[in-house]
Structures are given as structure tokens and as C-alpha cells.
Amino acid sequence: MLPRIRLRHVGTAAAANVSVVLTTDDPDVTVVAGAVDHSAWDAGRARNNVGFALDIAPDALPHDVRLSVSVASAAGESRYFATFPIVAPAVEFVALDRRILDVGNRANKDGVADAGETIRPRIGLTQIGSHTAVNVRVTMVIDDPDVTVTTGQVFHETWPAGERRDNEDLRLVISPAATPHDLRIVLSVTADNGGPWQFGYVIPVSRTADIRAFAMDLADVERDGDRDFDADAGDRIDVILRVANFGPSDAEDIHIALETADVDVTIVSGEAVLSSLASWKNTFVTGFVLDVGRGGAERDVTLVVRARVGDQVTTSTVAFHVTVPPIDLQYISDWIWDPAPRANNDKVANPGETILPRVRLTNASVASAQNVRATLLIDDTDIEVTSGLVTHDTWPGGVGRNNHGFVVDVSPAASAHDVAAIVSVTADNGGPWQFSFTIPIVDRPPEIEQRSYWIWDPAPGGNLDRLANPGERLQWRVRLRNAGGAAQNAQVSIVINDDDVAIVDGVMTHDTWLVGEARNHSFVLEISPTATAHEVSATVSVTADNGGPWQFDVSMPIIVPFIAETALLANYPNPFNPETWIPFDLSAAAEVTVRIYDTVGRPIRRLNLGWLPAGSYRRRTTAAYWDGRNEVGEAASSGVYVYGLRAGAHREIRRMIVQK
Known part of the structure; x- marks a missing residue:
């Protein structure tokens, strides 16, 4: 509609640049053209403001529309209000909204038209006329091969003015094979006292599989x-x-x-x-x-x-x-591991060995065992369990394990027998279990091995220099170890074929020689005072009732000390009673005599030692010996005596004391 707004300029002066603006807040009215401008407007003049345009909503109900008119110029702004009625015909239908109801057993009731569903389109109409419509027929017209209209018309004997109705009895069926597309519906409305009317709708058809x-x-x-x-x-x-x-x-x-x-x-x-x-x-x-x-x-x-x-x-x-089935630990096998250095790696427990028993168990269940503790239990006097606990934080189902970590010491004196052992196992989620097995202790033959040998030459027969010197009595020590089983009635002897060496004590015996035990064997030898420097070879032999024999070759050098000068040394012991030894060194071979005097020079005794080679004569076996008697066999009285050495041109005296 094109409303006309007539205004009069009641001022006393002409107005310039006048703008007239038309507005409304009525939801059924849209202002299409709402402004009219005047460059000048004389005082006292009335004008029709032509150019406004309004659209009235098709579904607008009869009511009064209020318009706001705003007039603005350089002189200021004025506002006026105008009202006009919307008048409906006697009978008039307008479309409102539509909704989809998807009903039936196959409908998913999501408010969407899906293939295969029965649809009740609810199309709202309002009769906005001023009189009651009579014999109203609302007909749904559809031309779509995927749609079958089962109820296509709704009849209203009367339809009062101003009343809204949804025409909810309309019904159609969409084919299950329908593809997604837009379903177009034409709604035709007739009445005895008005119409006809037509309204178009589009309903999207979806294909939903759940x-x-x-x-x-x-x-x-x-x-x-x-x-x-x-x-x-x-x-x-x-x-x-x-x-x-x-x-x-x-x-x-x-x-x-x-x-x-x-x-x-x-x-x-x-x-x-x-x-x-x-x-x-x-x-x-x-x-x-x-x-x-x-x-x-x-x-x-x-x-x-x-x-x-x-x-x-x-x-x-x-x-x-x-x-989760219960935990099921099962025994598989057991064996002995006896590695070096504390065993012989023959996979048998022998006396004196440290062995590592292995007990293989398997978790035959499918679930994992948690916090598993395996304890080795042995009550046997010949066995000491030094490490008897093996733990597993988790033991998966179907997995076998050897339980590394058990350590057992077998007594060296152990006899051959079977040792009863038990592995006791617990877990947080199963058990306990106990698995018995035996550890056979097996005797093995003795096995003697040589470890080392050395010279021990203590006083008075030696000079403690750990060397074999001419004239010494010494101990040749040979260390042997039994690396096998216990030896019974063992005998160790030494054989030396050397004219400069005499065997004083060359045999040692052991009633029992335990496994792993090392022993020192001290053979007493005397070295000839006239021995020259050379290597002495010997054979050490070992026999036992239950093994052997064994033989070991050893050797030692005879060392002849170098004497720089001839010297008479202090006797020992001093003071003495009744006997003493007088040592001396010879830098060269000579006829040697030792003479003993009292303090006034009277001879007491003469010791003729004969022709001696260069060397050291300090040991009791080589030094000059005085038994404390004079030439006629009488014992010397207490007092100070002088003794002198004559060796070739060498002369030397010293003092000694007889104390009774």
C-alpha cells in the first residue's frame, strides 16, 4: 500500500532541506519506502508526502497499525503519529508453519521425512477473515513417484474467523527405496463462501538407516x-x-x-x-x-x-x-649348575662345591601371577643355603622360568647321598605351592694339583734370605691343592738325585685330604757346604688309597754368596754355657784355624778346620764349634776369653764370655 501523509508547515519562515521519515514497529508491516525529501517548504503551506510504500503480511490479522512520522530540517525535528486499520475480507486463509510427524512402526520419530516412513504433515492455516468460513476443504496435492498419499483431504464444516488449525489428518507414505530429494506439496483450500487458495510447501526427503x-x-x-x-x-x-x-x-x-x-x-x-x-x-x-x-x-x-x-x-x-582363571604354577624340571671357580662345572653336586640349583616352573594359567616369591628349603647337615629366595614382580601366564638365584654350599666332608629339597612358592593372587626335588651329592676322585713352592731357611740352619746357599739346612715348601673329592690316606714325598743335597725329612702323610683344601708340605734338606751354584731338580709324588698317583717336577737354584773380604764374626750365643758357634767369611780358599785363649794369652783350645773354599760360614752346620772345653777335655770356667781366626795371611780376634 502507498500511504499518504499530509503535513502543514505552521512556522513563520520557510524551511529548507526537510526530510520526512515513516517508521513502524508492527510485525505485520514492512516499510518498503520510508523517506520523502523537500528542498524547501514555505511557511503556512500544506503538502501530501507522496512516495511512501508499505507491505502488509499475507497472514496479518485485522488490527490497527501505528505509524511514526519524523520531520527534520535545519530548524529542528518534530514527530507525529498516524494510525490505519488492516481490514480482512469476509473469509481469508493464510499459511502459518508446517511440521513433520514421522509415525508408524518403521518411523524413527526424528521429525524428518525419511524413506520408508509414514508422514503426517501438520500444515497450519489461520482463517483471518471477518466471517466464519463454511464447508472448508483442505486438499494435499503431490506429484511424486516415491510418495503415496493415503489421506489427502481434511474437511471443516465451519472455520471461525481468527482460528488456527493444523489439518493433522493428512497422511502420506514415502517409499523405502526413495532417494534423497525435495518433496513438493501443493495445499489447495476451498470454502463455500470464499476462495480458492493455494499454498506451496517443500519437504526434504532423507534416506536414513539406523x-x-x-x-x-x-x-x-x-x-x-x-x-x-x-x-x-x-x-x-x-x-x-x-x-x-x-x-x-x-x-x-x-x-x-x-x-x-x-x-x-x-x-x-x-x-x-x-x-x-x-x-x-x-x-x-x-x-x-x-x-x-x-x-x-x-x-x-x-x-x-x-x-x-x-x-x-x-x-x-x-x-x-x-x-580370569586361577593361577596355576607347575613343576617342569630341575638341574644343578656348578660353575668355576668354586666348582668343576660337571653339573653334579660334589663335596666342597658351591652349586646353583635350577628349578624350572611354568605359569600354566593365562593370567599373570603377581609378587611371586620362591623359597628354597633344605634340612641337611651337609648343605648350607646361602641364597634361598627368588622373586618375580610379575610372572606372565604361559611363561616358564628357571628361578635363577638359589645358591647352595656343599660341605667338603659331605658323603654321597640324596638331599631332599623343596621350593615353596607364594603369590599375591594365588598359591601357595610346594615342589619337591632331590639334589644328589656324588663323590668324585681326588685331584691333586700343584699351586706353588718356595725356600724357607730360618736360623739357626739358614740365613732367612729365602735362598738355598751352601751349608744351609732349609725347608723346601711345596703347596698342593685337592681340586677333586676327598683323598684318603694320602702320602706326599720328594725325590732328589743331587750329591750336594741331602733329604733330612722327605715324606708327609694325610689321613684325609678334603676337597678344595690346599696344604703346604715342608721337606727338610741340607745343602753341602762345598756345593757349587747350580739348579737342583726334584720330583714330588702323591699317592692316595682312592686316587693317584700324581707327580710334579720342581726345581731350585743353589746360590753361592759372593764374599768381599775375610772376616771373623761375633759368636753365638754370647754369653754362653757350655757351647757356642763362631761364624766367619772367607773371601778366598784357605787353611783355617780358630784358636781360643784366656785373657793373659794362655792357649785354651785349637780348632783346626782344614782347607776351606771361599764362602760364608755362619750357620751352625758350617761355623766353627767350641764345646766349652780345653785341649784335655776340661770345662772352661766362667770369664772372658779371646778367640782368633787364621785364614791364610788373615788374622783377627774377638772376645766372648763363658757364663755359668
Whole structure:
């Protein structure tokens, strides 16, 4: 409509640049053109403001519309209000809104028209006329091959003015095979006292498939399965899903995938494809394979099933129960490991050895044993368990272990017999268990081995220099070790074929020589005072009632000390009673005499030593010996005496004391 607004300029001076603006806040009225301008407006002049345009809503009900008129110029702004009525004809229908009700057993009631659904389109009409409409027929006209109209007309004997109705009895059926498209509906309305009217609507048709899993079966017939058709920890299971199309539309090319949040369940094969599934039909889907881990507690595992048809994805869940069988530790075997250096590595427990028993157990269950403690128990006087506890934080199902860590000492005096042993095992989630086994102690023959040898030459027969010198009495020490079983009635002897060496004590015996025991054998020898420097060879022989014989070759050098000058040395002991030894050194061979005098020079005794080679004559076996008597055999009285050495041209005297 084109409203006219007449205004008069009542001022005393002409107005310039006048703008007249028309507005309204009525929701049924739209201002299409709302401004009229005047460059000049004389005082006292009235004008019709032509140029305004308004649109009235088709469904507007009769009422008064209030308009606001604003006049602005350089002199200021004025506002006026005007009112006009909207008047309806006697009978008039306007369309309001429409809603979709998807009803019936196959409808998913989502308010969307899906293929396969029965639809009740609720189309709202309002009779905005001033009189009651009579014999009103609302007819739904559809030309669509995928749609069948089952109820196409609604009759109203009367329809009062101002009343809204939804015409809810209209009904149509969309084919299950319909593809997505826009369904166009023409609504034709007639009345005896008005009309006709037509209204057009567009309803989108969708194709919705609602694929959901509602049941599942299990089969544990593959690897590690025990074929009990239950999900046990450690099983590999086949999953058979029962899925249905709860949607109104038939579905094609259906992709189904499994997911789970359970960290101990691995999806080995988790996807399958269905070529088609009709609306409200169900079927079995196979091909899913899961591995149930050996860890975790007894629990329910939820599987998320995602079904994708085109861009549509539906999600459902199914669940199964995981059973954890009790822990079952079983004995497999046992053996002995006896490594060097404290054993001979023959895999047999011998007296004196340190052995490492191995007891192999297996966790025959599928679940992991937690905090496992294996304790070695032995009650035997010949056995000492030095390390008897082996622990496992976790022992997985199906895994065998040797329980490394047991350490046992076998007594060197142990006799051959079977030792009874027990491994006692506990776990936080199972047990206890006890496994018995035996450790045979086996005697082995003695095995004598040479370790070392050396010279020990203590006073008075030696000079403690650990060397074999001419004239010494010394001990040739040979250290031997029994690396085998205990030796019975063992005898150790030395044989030397050397004119400069005499064997004083060359045999030692042992009633029992225990395993692992090392012993020093001191053979007493005398070296000739006239011995020259050379290597002495000897053979040490060992015999035993239950083994041997063994022979070991040893050697030692005879060392002739170098004497720089001839000297008379202090006698020993001094003071003495009744005997003493007078040592001396010869730098060259000579006729040697030792003479003894009293303090006034009277001779007491003469010791003729004869011709002696150069050397040291300090030991009792080589030094000059005085028995404390004079030439006629009388004992010397207490007092100070002088003794002198004559060796070639060498002369030397010293003092000594007889003390009684």
C-alpha cells in the first residue's frame, strides 16, 4: 500500500532541506519506502508526502497499525503519529508453519521425512477473515513417484474467523527405496463462501538407516582358546555380532567397525562390510577377531560398534565378560649348575662345591601371577643355603622360568647321598605351592694339583734370605691343592738325585685330604757346604688309597754368596754355657784355624778346620764349634776369653764370655 501523509508547515519562515521519515514497529508491516525529501517548504503551506510504500503480511490479522512520522530540517525535528486499520475480507486463509510427524512402526520419530516412513504433515492455516468460513476443504496435492498419499483431504464444516488449525489428518507414505530429494506439496483450500487458495510447501526427503548391534556371541576356537565359548584371559576369540536396521530406509554398503577402550584387549580383525540390510531386518555379522590379554582382572569389556552408511554413522555398544582363571604354577624340571671357580662345572653336586640349583616352573594359567616369591628349603647337615629366595614382580601366564638365584654350599666332608629339597612358592593372587626335588651329592676322585713352592731357611740352619746357599739346612715348601673329592690316606714325598743335597725329612702323610683344601708340605734338606751354584731338580709324588698317583717336577737354584773380604764374626750365643758357634767369611780358599785363649794369652783350645773354599760360614752346620772345653777335655770356667781366626795371611780376634 502507498500511504499518504499530509503535513502543514505552521512556522513563520520557510524551511529548507526537510526530510520526512515513516517508521513502524508492527510485525505485520514492512516499510518498503520510508523517506520523502523537500528542498524547501514555505511557511503556512500544506503538502501530501507522496512516495511512501508499505507491505502488509499475507497472514496479518485485522488490527490497527501505528505509524511514526519524523520531520527534520535545519530548524529542528518534530514527530507525529498516524494510525490505519488492516481490514480482512469476509473469509481469508493464510499459511502459518508446517511440521513433520514421522509415525508408524518403521518411523524413527526424528521429525524428518525419511524413506520408508509414514508422514503426517501438520500444515497450519489461520482463517483471518471477518466471517466464519463454511464447508472448508483442505486438499494435499503431490506429484511424486516415491510418495503415496493415503489421506489427502481434511474437511471443516465451519472455520471461525481468527482460528488456527493444523489439518493433522493428512497422511502420506514415502517409499523405502526413495532417494534423497525435495518433496513438493501443493495445499489447495476451498470454502463455500470464499476462495480458492493455494499454498506451496517443500519437504526434504532423507534416506536414513539406523544400523545397530543388539547382541553378540563368542567363539574361542582359535590360537590359545580353550573352546569353552567364553572369553578367558589369554584367549583369542571370534566375535559374532547381531545387527539390525532400525531405520525406516533400506541400507546398502554398510561398513561396520569395532572399537574398545580396554587396554588388555587387542582387536586383531575389527572391520566387516554388509552389502545390504532391509529396514527392520537383522542379520549376523562375522569376521571380527579379538585377543584378550593375560593381564587385568575379571571384568566386563565394552565394544563400541560403529556402522557407516554413506555419510551416516550410528553407534551402539555390546559387552562381554572376561573370566580370569586361577593361577596355576607347575613343576617342569630341575638341574644343578656348578660353575668355576668354586666348582668343576660337571653339573653334579660334589663335596666342597658351591652349586646353583635350577628349578624350572611354568605359569600354566593365562593370567599373570603377581609378587611371586620362591623359597628354597633344605634340612641337611651337609648343605648350607646361602641364597634361598627368588622373586618375580610379575610372572606372565604361559611363561616358564628357571628361578635363577638359589645358591647352595656343599660341605667338603659331605658323603654321597640324596638331599631332599623343596621350593615353596607364594603369590599375591594365588598359591601357595610346594615342589619337591632331590639334589644328589656324588663323590668324585681326588685331584691333586700343584699351586706353588718356595725356600724357607730360618736360623739357626739358614740365613732367612729365602735362598738355598751352601751349608744351609732349609725347608723346601711345596703347596698342593685337592681340586677333586676327598683323598684318603694320602702320602706326599720328594725325590732328589743331587750329591750336594741331602733329604733330612722327605715324606708327609694325610689321613684325609678334603676337597678344595690346599696344604703346604715342608721337606727338610741340607745343602753341602762345598756345593757349587747350580739348579737342583726334584720330583714330588702323591699317592692316595682312592686316587693317584700324581707327580710334579720342581726345581731350585743353589746360590753361592759372593764374599768381599775375610772376616771373623761375633759368636753365638754370647754369653754362653757350655757351647757356642763362631761364624766367619772367607773371601778366598784357605787353611783355617780358630784358636781360643784366656785373657793373659794362655792357649785354651785349637780348632783346626782344614782347607776351606771361599764362602760364608755362619750357620751352625758350617761355623766353627767350641764345646766349652780345653785341649784335655776340661770345662772352661766362667770369664772372658779371646778367640782368633787364621785364614791364610788373615788374622783377627774377638772376645766372648763363658757364663755359668
